[in-house]
Amino acid sequence: MTDAWSYSLISVLIVSLISLVGIFTLSIKQQRLNKILNYLISFAVGALIGDVFIHILPEISEEGFTPIISIYILFGILFTFIIEKIVHFHHSNKTTISKYKPYAITSLYGDSIHNLVDGIIIGASYLGGFSLGIATTIAVILHEIPTEIGHFGVLLKGGFKRNTALFMNFLSALTSFVGVILALLLSSKIQSMSLFLLSFTAGNFIYIAGADLIPELHKEVGIKRSVIQFIWLILGIAIMYTLIFLE
Numbered sequence: 001m002t003d004a005w006s007y008s009l010i011s012v013l014i015v016s017l018i019s020l021v022g023i024f025t026l027s028i029k030q031q032r033l034n035k036i037l038n039y040l041i042s043f044a045v046g047a048l049i050g051d052v053f054i055h056i057l058p059e060i061s062e063e064g065f066t067p068i069i070s071i072y073i074l075f076g077i078l079f080t081f082i083i084e085k086i087v088h089f090h091h092s093n094k095t096t097i098s099k100y101k102p103y104a105i106t107s108l109y110g111d112s113i114h115n116l117v118d119g120i121i122i123g124a125s126y127l128g129g130f131s132l133g134i135a136t137t138i139a140v141i142l143h144e145i146p147t148e149i150g151h152f153g154v155l156l157k158g159g160f161k162r163n164t165a166l167f168m169n170f171l172s173a174l175t176s177f178v179g180v181i182l183a184l185l186l187s188s189k190i191q192s193m194s195l196f197l198l199s200f201t202a203g204n205f206i207y208i209a210g211a212d213l214i215p216e217l218h219k220e221v222g223i224k225r226s227v228i229q230f231i232w233l234i235l236g237i238a239i240m241y242t243l244i245f246l247e
């Protein structure tokens with residue numbers, strides 16, 4: 001059990017560091033970065049919906065797609081809607097307009113939940129053995145790289161400066177440590193908890209992609225840029241699909 005704790009904590013530390021992938025943008029001039037932000041948003045949409053329909057839904061439907069799964073997903077959508085309403089209300093009642101767009105805030109909390117689930121999955125896998133834990137960690141790492149690139153782009157588009165976006169992205173990644181601790185302390189109950197959290201995450205991602213990010217993409221009406229947006233969106237989905245063969 002001691003080994004499971006050690007290996008799990010080291011693994012989630014490595015996974016958390018992936019959230020700093022945006023550091024590679026620090027050398028890019030702001031003007032050039034602004035031009036590719038819409039494409040990063042497109043990539044984020046592809047990664048989010050690809051994650052939901054290619055990874056999360058098949059994972060939680062292995063025993064069959066039951067009504068309770070639908071309820072959990074709907075709860076994730078409705079809860080995210082309420083959170084965003086609160087964020088909007090908070091912004092509209094300030095004397096000055098906030099520099100952060102509401103969807104960036106909801107994206108942060110959604111990513112935090114996603115990372116929490118990753119921590120739970122990693123912790124639970126090490127309880128099944130070292131080799132299973134390593135294999136799961138590698139799968140999570142491959143999965144997180146495109147996801148974190150997308151989330152970083154969302155934060156930048158939502159008004160965060162690059163250094164702040166890096167810090168906040170890393171902060172949300174640290175919830176994976178909470179997930180590991182929960183998995184190892186509550187190993188007997190972790191399966192039902194994981195079902196709820198994965199379903200809730202799916203609802204959250206569906207809402208963010210459909211209600212927040214896709215409308216942002218529609219603000220660009222030029223044919224050339226729209227085609228490039230679509231290509232980046234498909235790329236996000238394609239990468240998520242490719243990960244099936246690497247997991």
